[in-house]
Amino acid sequence: MAVKVIADICVIPNTGETSVRAEVAQAHRILADTGLPVLLHGYGTNIEGDYDTIFAALKRIHETLHAGGAARISTTIRLGSRVDKEQSIADKIAAVNEELGG
Numbered sequence: 001m002a003v004k005v006i007a008d009i010c011v012i013p014n015t016g017e018t019s020v021r022a023e024v025a026q027a028h029r030i031l032a033d034t035g036l037p038v039l040l041h042g043y044g045t046n047i048e049g050d051y052d053t054i055f056a057a058l059k060r061i062h063e064t065l066h067a068g069g070a071a072r073i074s075t076t077i078r079l080g081s082r083v084d085k086e087q088s089i090a091d092k093i094a095a096v097n098e099e100l101g102g
Contacts, residue, residue: 002052003051004081005050006046006047006092007046007054007077008045008077009031009046009075009077010044011024011027012075013065014071015069027064028045031057033057036049036050036053044076058077062075
């Protein structure tokens with residue numbers, strides 16, 4: 001059985017520079033290249049889909065950023081899965097917005 005997850009991923013490469021936006025954009029592109037739904041936000045990226053696909057993309061991010069000169073990378077992942085119903089990132093946002101009255 002394929003496991004579908006919704007993940008919140010924050011990749012922080014240590015390049016020796018204050019700004020890492022180029023590396024973060026590169027990581028985001030790798031996630032987007034999976035073809036899965038992705039949503040960039042102020043401190044990371046949400047992605048939904050097959051567990052193995054997402055973790056393969058994370059491996060590619062680390063390999064790519066290390067090859068590009070990042071000596072150290074800190075990645076934080078929050079991950080959720082459920083089997084009782086299908087749920088997307090958009091569903092979760094809509095449910096909270098509904099609760100807020102909007």
